[in-house]
Amino acid sequence: MEIHRRKDQIELSELDPFLAELLRQIPTSADPNGVPAAEQRIFSSPSSGKETEICAEWKTYVEPELRRLFQTATETVATDLQQLNGNEKSFANRTLRIPSKHADAWLSALNQARLVIAAKHDFTENELNDHFRSPIGSRRDLSLFQVNFYGFLQEFILRELED
Amino acid sequence: MAQIKEMQGLTYASNEQAGTITTAEPTIEKETRSEEDLDLPWQVIVHNDPVNLMSYVTMVFQRVFGYPREKAEKHMLEVHHGGRSILWSGMREPAELYVQQLHGYLLLATLEKVS
Numbered sequence: 001m002e003i004h005r006r007k008d009q010i011e012l013s014e015l016d017p018f019l020a021e022l023l024r025q026i027p028t029s030a031d032p033n034g035v036p037a038a039e040q041r042i043f044s045s046p047s048s049g050k051e052t053e054i055c056a057e058w059k060t061y062v063e064p065e066l067r068r069l070f071q072t073a074t075e076t077v078a079t080d081l082q083q084l085n086g087n088e089k090s091f092a093n094r095t096l097r098i099p100s101k102h103a104d105a106w107l108s109a110l111n112q113a114r115l116v117i118a119a120k121h122d123f124t125e126n127e128l129n130d131h132f133r134s135p136i137g138s139r140r141d142l143s144l145f146q147v148n149f150y151g152f153l154q155e156f157i158l159r160e161l162e163d
Numbered sequence: 164m165a166q167i168k169e170m171q172g173l174t175y176a177s178n179e180q181a182g183t184i185t186t187a188e189p190t191i192e193k194e195t196r197s198e199e200d201l202d203l204p205w206q207v208i209v210h211n212d213p214v215n216l217m218s219y220v221t222m223v224f225q226r227v228f229g230y231p232r233e234k235a236e237k238h239m240l241e242v243h244h245g246g247r248s249i250l251w252s253g254m255r256e257p258a259e260l261y262v263q264q265l266h267g268y269l270l271l272a273t274l275e276k277v278s
Contacts, residue, residue: 111269118214125213158218
C-alpha cells in the first residue's frame with residue numbers, strides 16, 4: 001500500500017484485497033450496537049457518577065446529538081469507500097481517494113472503529129502497544145492488526161491536517 | 164445568595180437656549196444569579212485511554228481549548244503518564260460544553276465539581 005497527499009485529497013494506492021477489505025469494514029466495525037462494552041465506551045459517562053442529574057440530562061439531550069455526529073462521520077466514510085466496490089478483478093489492487101474535506105469524518109470513524117474493536121476484545125494496553133505481533137493466527141490477532149492499521153491511517157491523516 | 168450588579172445609565176438632555184442641562188433619573192438594573200452559578204467551580208478532566216493516539220489527543224486539546232501545541236502536549240502527557248489531567252476549570256455551563264465537545268472527539272472526559 002502507498003499513501004500520498006495529492007492536492008486536495010489523500011490517495012491510498014496499491015491497496016491489496018486484504019487491506020481493501022479492512023477499509024470496507026470501517027463503518028461496520030464502528031457500530032457499537034449489540035456490544036455493551038463498546039456502547040459504554042463510545043457513550044461514556046460525563047461524570048464520575050456523583051452527578052446523577054448531569055448524567056440524566058446528558059442521556060436525554062447530549063447522547064442523541066453524539067449519535068448523530070458519529071453516524072454522519074461513518075456515512076461519509078461509507079460513501080468514500082464505495083470507490084472500492086468497482087467491477088475490477090477481485091484480486092487486483094485498488095486505489096482509494098479521500099477528499100481532504102472528509103479528513104475529520106475519517107478521523108472520527110477510524111477512532112470509533114478502533115474503540116469499538118478494542119472494547120469488544122478487551123485488549124490490554126500491552127497488546128495495543130505490541131506493534132510487532134505476528135503472524136495473524138486468530139480472530140483476536142486480526143482485530144488487533146485492524147486497530148493498528150486504522151491507527152496508522154489516523155496518524156497519516158493527522159499529519160496531513162497539520163501541514 | 165445573590166449577586167447584585169448595578170448599572171447606572173445616565174442620559175443627558177441639553178437646553179442650550181435656557182443654558183441648562185438636565186440629567187435624567189439613573190436606571191438601576193439588578194441582575195441575579197442562582198446559588199449554583201456562584202458555587203465552587205467545575206473541572207473538565209480527561210482520563211487516560213489506551214486506544215486514542217497521543218497525536219490525536221493533542222490535536223483535540225488544541226481544537227477544543229485553543230491551546231498552543233506545547234500546552235496541549237503537556238496535558239496529553241499528563242493524561243498518558245498520570246492517568247488524568249485537568250484541562251479547564253470554571254462555571255458549569257462552559258465546562259459542560261467542553262465535555263460535550265471532548266466526547267464528540269471520543270475522548271474520556273468528565274465534569275467534576277471542585278471539592
